[in-house]
Amino acid sequence: MATQRGTISLAFNVSGLLGREAGPSRMTLATRAPFSTSATVGAVQKKKVAPAQKKKSASVVRKTPKSADAASTKRKGARSGGSGASDPSALGLSRDSPFAQPKAEMSELPEFLPEMITAKDAYKVVAWSKRTWDALQFQQFGLPKSLAKQFGSESRPRTLIRPLTLEVLDMLDNARSKPSSPAEVNTVLNAPLGYGISTLMLQAFSYALESSWLVIYLPKSLTFVDSSSPYAYSEKHKVYLQPELTQHILQRILSVNKDHLSKITLEDGPFTLDDRGGKIEKGANLVSVIQQGLQKDTSPDALQTVFEITMRTIVQQRSVPVLLAADGAQGLFSKSLYRDPDYRQLESYELAVPRTLQASLRTTGTGSFGGIQLGKSLTAMSLSNTKWPIPDEMRFALPGLNADLHPYAKLNDEMLSIVKECQLNVWDMSNAVLTRKEAGALFDVARKEGRMWSTPNDESFMSRLVESGGSVGTFQRGLRGSLL
Known part of the structure; x- marks a missing residue:
C-alpha cells in the first residue's frame, strides 16, 4: 500500500x-x-x-x-507577399536603413520633347513624355521585349540623349522640310547587338509623334511571320490573309493618328470591299475608312482591302509627314513559319501583312505604293532573336550590313527583287560604342534612385563600364543587376 x-x-x-x-x-x-x-x-x-x-x-x-x-x-x-510583406516596419527594418528607402519617383527628370532636345542636351537623361507613353502602352503600339523589361525596372521610364540621337532627329527634320527622294526615304539602322538601335528607333518615334507626324510604329515585326495568328487563303487577293493582325495594326494607327487621318481623304474611288457589295466612296477620310473596316461584320477580304487602301493613301499623301518604323524588319523579307496545305513554308510576300508593308516600302516595281512621299521609314534588325537571322537576300543586296553571305547560299529571286525595289540605305553604327560620358550619365541617374546594392563609387562605375565592352544594353543590364 x-x-x-x-x-x-x-x-x-x-x-x-x-x-x-x-x-x-x-x-x-x-x-x-x-x-x-x-x-x-x-x-x-x-x-x-x-x-x-x-x-x-x-x-x-x-x-x-x-x-x-x-x-x-x-x-x-x-x-502572400502583399502590403504586409513590403512594409519595412512589418519586416523589422528601420526607416534609416538603406534597404527600406522608398522608391524614387525621379520627378526632376525633364521630358523628351522636341523643343527640349538641342546639341547642348546631349548626354542628358530624360523621361518619356506622357503622350509617348500613352501611345506605347494604352494605345497598344507596344515595346520590344528588351525595352519593356528595362522600363519595367525603372521608377520613371527614361532614355539617354546620345550624339547618335541628335543625328537621327536631324535626319527626320530634313525629311520633313522637303519631299523624300526614293533613294533616301528608307534607312536601315545597323549595329551590333546591344548598341541601342531599338532605343534610337523609339526616340525617333517619340520625336515624330510630338512633332505632329503621322506615326506607324511596329516594334515586333517578327510576329507577322512567326505563325502566331490565324491565316486563310484569299482567292480575291491571291494571298494568305491575317485578319487578326490586320485589325490590330489598323486599330493602333487609328487610335494614335486620328486627328491626322480625319484630314486625309481618298483621291480615288469608289472601291469595292467584297462580294457583299460594300463600297468606299471617293473623298472619304481615312477615319471613316478604317472604322468601316473594323466593324464586326466585316469580312477578312474587306478588311484586307481597307488595310491596303489605308497604307497606300498614307504613303502617297504629302499633307503631313509620315514615319514608318519597324523593329525586327528581317521578318518582312524572310521565309515565314506559316505553311500551306502541302506543308510548304510560305514566303513573307505570300502573307497579307508583310506584303502590304513591303508595298509601302517599295519605291518601284509591280504592286508598289510608290514609297513614302513625305517623311521617312526606319527599320532595324532584331539580332537578339537567333531564330531569325538576317536573310540571305538582304545580305546579298545590302553589303553595308556587314553580314557575310555563305558561298553556297540559295537566293530567292523574287525576294531579292523586293529587297532591291525598297532601295534600303544602310546606316552603319558599328563604331557607336558607349562612351564614358554617356555611361556616367546613366550611372548618375541610377545613383540618384538610391536603389543600388553596392556603393555607387568610381570602382563600381568603371567595373560595369569595362564589363559592357561599349555596349549600352550590357551596361544597363549591369545597373539593373545591382538594383534592390
Whole structure:
C-alpha cells in the first residue's frame, strides 16, 4: 500500500511540474508517461487544462474586431507577399536603413520633347513624355521585349540623349522640310547587338509623334511571320490573309493618328470591299475608312482591302509627314513559319501583312505604293532573336550590313527583287560604342534612385563600364543587376 501511494505522489509531482513550466503541449507528454494510469493523475491534468482553454476563449472575446482584422491582414500580407510583406516596419527594418528607402519617383527628370532636345542636351537623361507613353502602352503600339523589361525596372521610364540621337532627329527634320527622294526615304539602322538601335528607333518615334507626324510604329515585326495568328487563303487577293493582325495594326494607327487621318481623304474611288457589295466612296477620310473596316461584320477580304487602301493613301499623301518604323524588319523579307496545305513554308510576300508593308516600302516595281512621299521609314534588325537571322537576300543586296553571305547560299529571286525595289540605305553604327560620358550619365541617374546594392563609387562605375565592352544594353543590364 505504501508503494502504491508513493507512485501516485511521483506522478502527481511530474505532471504538475510540466503543466506549470511548459504549458498544455507539455502536459500531453505527461499523459503518455508510464505513470499516467492513475485516476488522480487524470484529475490533476483535467484541472490544469481547463483554465488554459478558458483563458484562450476569454482572449478571443476581448480582441476587438478592428485589431482582429488588422492582425489577419498582416498575416495574409506576410504569407502572400502583399502590403504586409513590403512594409519595412512589418519586416523589422528601420526607416534609416538603406534597404527600406522608398522608391524614387525621379520627378526632376525633364521630358523628351522636341523643343527640349538641342546639341547642348546631349548626354542628358530624360523621361518619356506622357503622350509617348500613352501611345506605347494604352494605345497598344507596344515595346520590344528588351525595352519593356528595362522600363519595367525603372521608377520613371527614361532614355539617354546620345550624339547618335541628335543625328537621327536631324535626319527626320530634313525629311520633313522637303519631299523624300526614293533613294533616301528608307534607312536601315545597323549595329551590333546591344548598341541601342531599338532605343534610337523609339526616340525617333517619340520625336515624330510630338512633332505632329503621322506615326506607324511596329516594334515586333517578327510576329507577322512567326505563325502566331490565324491565316486563310484569299482567292480575291491571291494571298494568305491575317485578319487578326490586320485589325490590330489598323486599330493602333487609328487610335494614335486620328486627328491626322480625319484630314486625309481618298483621291480615288469608289472601291469595292467584297462580294457583299460594300463600297468606299471617293473623298472619304481615312477615319471613316478604317472604322468601316473594323466593324464586326466585316469580312477578312474587306478588311484586307481597307488595310491596303489605308497604307497606300498614307504613303502617297504629302499633307503631313509620315514615319514608318519597324523593329525586327528581317521578318518582312524572310521565309515565314506559316505553311500551306502541302506543308510548304510560305514566303513573307505570300502573307497579307508583310506584303502590304513591303508595298509601302517599295519605291518601284509591280504592286508598289510608290514609297513614302513625305517623311521617312526606319527599320532595324532584331539580332537578339537567333531564330531569325538576317536573310540571305538582304545580305546579298545590302553589303553595308556587314553580314557575310555563305558561298553556297540559295537566293530567292523574287525576294531579292523586293529587297532591291525598297532601295534600303544602310546606316552603319558599328563604331557607336558607349562612351564614358554617356555611361556616367546613366550611372548618375541610377545613383540618384538610391536603389543600388553596392556603393555607387568610381570602382563600381568603371567595373560595369569595362564589363559592357561599349555596349549600352550590357551596361544597363549591369545597373539593373545591382538594383534592390
